[in-house]
Amino acid sequence: MxxxxxxxxxxxxxxxxxxxxxxxxxxxxxxxxxxxxxxxxxxxxxxxxxxxxxxxxxxxxxxxxxxxxxxxxxxxxxxxxxxxxxxxxxxxxxxxxxxxxxxxxxxxxxxxxxxxxxxxxxxxxxxxxxxxxxxxxxxxxxxxxxxxxxxxxxxxxxxxxxxxxxxxxxxxxxxxxxxxxxxxxxxxxxxxxxxxxxxxxxxxxxxxxxxxxxxxxxxxxxxxxxxxxxxxxxxxxxxxxxxxxxxxxEVLDERIKRRREIFNLYYNALSEIEGISFMPEIENSLGNRWLTTLILPEHVSPEHVRLSLEEDNIESRPLWKPMHAQPLFQGAPSLLSGFSDTLFQRGICLPSGSSLRDEEVATIVSLLKSLIH
Ligand SMILES: Cc1ncc(COP(=O)(O)O)c(C=O)c1O
The missing domain is CATH 3.40.640.10 (Type I PLP-dependent aspartate aminotransferase-like (Major domain))
Known part of the structure; x- marks a missing residue:
């Protein structure tokens, strides 16, 4: 393993x-x-x-x-x-x-x-x-x-x-x-x-x-x-x-730099695949890319991807389940467009730690490609 x-x-x-x-x-x-x-x-x-x-x-x-x-x-x-x-x-x-x-x-x-x-x-x-x-x-x-x-x-x-x-x-x-x-x-x-x-x-x-x-x-x-x-x-x-x-x-700026590099590795390898979209960076902003997150194509189940990565001892995670959909907040007043529900249903967070090596990202990318096609 x-x-x-x-x-x-x-x-x-x-x-x-x-x-x-x-x-x-x-x-x-x-x-x-x-x-x-x-x-x-x-x-x-x-x-x-x-x-x-x-x-x-x-x-x-x-x-x-x-x-x-x-x-x-x-x-x-x-x-x-x-x-x-x-x-x-x-x-x-x-x-x-x-x-x-x-x-x-x-x-x-x-x-x-x-x-x-x-x-x-x-x-x-x-x-x-x-x-x-x-x-x-x-x-x-x-x-x-x-x-x-x-x-x-x-x-x-x-x-x-x-x-x-x-x-x-x-x-x-x-x-x-x-x-x-x-x-x-x-x-x-x-x-x-x-x-x-x-x-x-x-x-x-x-x-x-x-x-x-x-x-x-x-x-x-x-x-x-x-x-x-x-x-x-x-x-x-x-x-x-x-x-x-x-x-x-003392190392925060280095950590941000590496997280952004990791995001770019994933982005360059996967963004061309139809149906995939990465969390955006709005104009005028610079994110720290704490976690690389993306929406998978409609025909791909994020849970299937998560479990398959887990078989290779790789941790990934669903996107946050929105608060309005939590049993705790059932019936709470809200103004919804449905987009956070879509994100929860179709999104995934990929390994993004600043100590992650390029080779490890490459392994994750090839596993993802095999699961998506
Ligand atoms: C978006 C967000 N808000 C609040 C918190 C709460 O922070 P803490 O775990 O330090 O209490 C966290 C993280 O854990 C978080 O990710």
């Missing part, structure tokens, strides 16, 4: 252990310390966000964003339906109502036309607007974020960017995650850089980040004893984990 080819395994840069060692030497085996400060500083420098808060996960970062924006108890939050559950579960944590919006064919991400249609209709009929919109930049590719931000601005809706998968992706030269009121990144084990688990909340608003920092450390007030005027969470990132993040940030 071949060595297993994973979808997106961790890929260390080399200096991670040095920073972990520093944490041991200073005895900051705690959810604070130099590594945490340095990792936050790297994210700010890289993304251009003015403020950053390192937390235990991307999901925690989204939860904090909702809390500090004052979104709670029956408020409505719009979100991409084509996303991962971590993007929208915090809406439920805050007892809010989700409203899902479908993807467009140009970006595979949230359709700005559908959003505008819904918000302008509400404005015209005096119906309440949502409090926030959570937009996901899926698989590392940018949503039409400038337009989405302008629509949110116009209708007074807070924009939260779920850039969990898209660290380093840019639109018009500006980093994904920095267009909205708040943005989040994830460093989960399979992301473009990883800390094993972790997340970052960013914003240009100092008050929001400092409130989120307070909530992430059990909302302890300033007093020698433990005093609390509101409740918070234990969401702060460990200084050990942040050491991994510091090392990973």
């Amino acid at each position: 071949n060595n297993r080819i994973f979808l997106s395994p961790p890929h260390m840069g080399g200096n991670e252990l040095t920073y972990i060692q520093e944490a041991f030497e200073s005895n900051y085996i705690a959810p604070l310390g130099h590594n945490v400060d340095a990792f936050e500083a790297q994210i700010k420098a890289y993304t251009g966000a003015k403020y950053a808060l390192a937390v235990t996960s991307g999901t925690a970062a989204i939860h904090l964003a909702l809390r500090v924006l004052g979104i709670k108890d029956g408020d409505e939050v719009m979100a991409s339906t084509f996303t991962f559950i971590g993007s929208v579960a915090p809406i439920l944590y805050e007892r809010c109502t989700p409203f899902f919006i479908d993807s467009d064919t140009a970006s595979w991400n949230l359709d700005p036309n559908l959003l505008e249609e819904e918000l302008s209709h509400r404005a015209a009929t005096g119906k309440k607007q949502p409090k926030a919109l959570i937009v996901t930049h899926l698989y590392g590719q940018c949503a039409d974020i400038k337009r989405l931000a302008a629509i949110c601005d116009h209708y007074g809706v807070h924009l939260i960017e779920d850039a969990a998968e898209s660290l380093g992706a840019t639109y018009a030269g500006k980093q994904s995650g920095t267009f909205g009121k708040m943005g989040i990144y994830s460093f989960n084990g399979n992301k473009i850089i990883t800390t094993s688990g972790g997340g970052m909340l960013v914003s240009d608003d100092e008050t929001l980040i400092s409130h989120a920092r307070h909530l992430s450390t059990q909302a302890r007030d300033h007093a020698p004893h433990y005093e609390h005027t509101e409740y918070g969470y234990n969401y702060r990132m460990s200084n050990i984990i942040a050491g991994i993040g510091r090392g990973q940030m």
Whole structure:
């Protein structure tokens, strides 16, 4: 049996252990310390966000964003339906109502036309607007974020960017995650850089980040004893984990470069086949190509392809099942075009880790070709 080819395994840069060692030497085996400060500083420098808060996960970062924006108890939050559950579960944590919006064919991400249609209709009929919109930049590719931000601005809706998968992706030269009121990144084990688990909340608003920092450390007030005027969470990132993040940030640009190369290898080998289409890159944007994803021809079953690759010890994955189709969200209000359903039915994610070798891509390509014809 071949060595297993994973979808997106961790890929260390080399200096991670040095920073972990520093944490041991200073005895900051705690959810604070130099590594945490340095990792936050790297994210700010890289993304251009003015403020950053390192937390235990991307999901925690989204939860904090909702809390500090004052979104709670029956408020409505719009979100991409084509996303991962971590993007929208915090809406439920805050007892809010989700409203899902479908993807467009140009970006595979949230359709700005559908959003505008819904918000302008509400404005015209005096119906309440949502409090926030959570937009996901899926698989590392940018949503039409400038337009989405302008629509949110116009209708007074807070924009939260779920850039969990898209660290380093840019639109018009500006980093994904920095267009909205708040943005989040994830460093989960399979992301473009990883800390094993972790997340970052960013914003240009100092008050929001400092409130989120307070909530992430059990909302302890300033007093020698433990005093609390509101409740918070234990969401702060460990200084050990942040050491991994510091090392990973040093190689982020290399990782993006390699993921983009891998995408190009697949694209050049397969894009001519009738019925195949790869996730696009919208004009003016540069994705990080976290995962190479494509729609297969109609006569080819993605599940058959997945199982056949599995026989050769190669991991692939269906595209995300849209939120509106999840049993959890049965009956949730949504505005749908059907495109995310098509993506789920016909799409597949291919192995895309930055440590993947050209020969391995060639093996996957030839297996795919044999399965498609
Ligand atoms: C689109 C998206 N949103 C949110 C998350 C949640 O991040 P985390 O796993 O760090 O909580 C992830 C990844 O896991 C994701 O892919």
